[in-house]
Amino acid sequence: MKLPRDHAMGHVPSARAKELKQERAIRSRQNILHAAARAFAERGYPTVTMHDVADLSGMTKGAVYFHYANKESLALAVTTEFYTRLPAISDAVARLAVPPVASVAELLLRTAAALRDEPLMKAGARLQIERALIDVELPLPFEDYTALISAWFQSARTAGELEHDTPPQTLARVLVSAFFGAQHLSWVVNDRTDIIERTLEVLHAVVPCTRDPRHISPYLREHTAA
Structure with missing residues (x-):
């Protein structure tokens, strides 16, 4: 039996209406x-x-x-998004295909710029500091970030490009701790306006072979020239 045309096609506008509703819901969630x-x-x-x-x-x-x-669910969602943004930054650095130590410097500099410029990154960093006040389990801070830096340091050591006797895992932990501590001080003292300078200070102190990152950092070359 052949269905009437309107009845047979009734599912088309219905499906489209459902799709539009889902799109609006996604936009609303992102807006919130x-x-x-x-x-x-x-x-x-x-x-x-x-x-x-x-x-x-x-x-x-x-x-x-x-x-x-x-x-609490909002804090968890913002923190989760923060930890989605960090891999996006590291993926962008990996695509540059620069040497391992240069990759570490570039990662920190691009993360610093994001912490300075992006509200979601600022919120994620602040929520990590305030995690004891939030009655929900947040992701552990900077685990994958530290592991990636450790892997880059290990590659640099294998290639003879790392001027440091400290084991790569330890060096990565120290560097990440120093960097996120520096960004916190930069936020408290200067609203992160000097975060790039503080990041350079951390790199100079912890990883001597990044003494002058202008020669190895695409981010610095681009923004110094601008």
């Missing part, structure tokens, strides 16, 4: 996520409310609660 990131970055987790996030996102509080059950 970025509003929460701005709020957490500027005010800190303890003082931010769901109402603040609703105001910043231009949505109702009910809409915010529809997508995120509570402030």
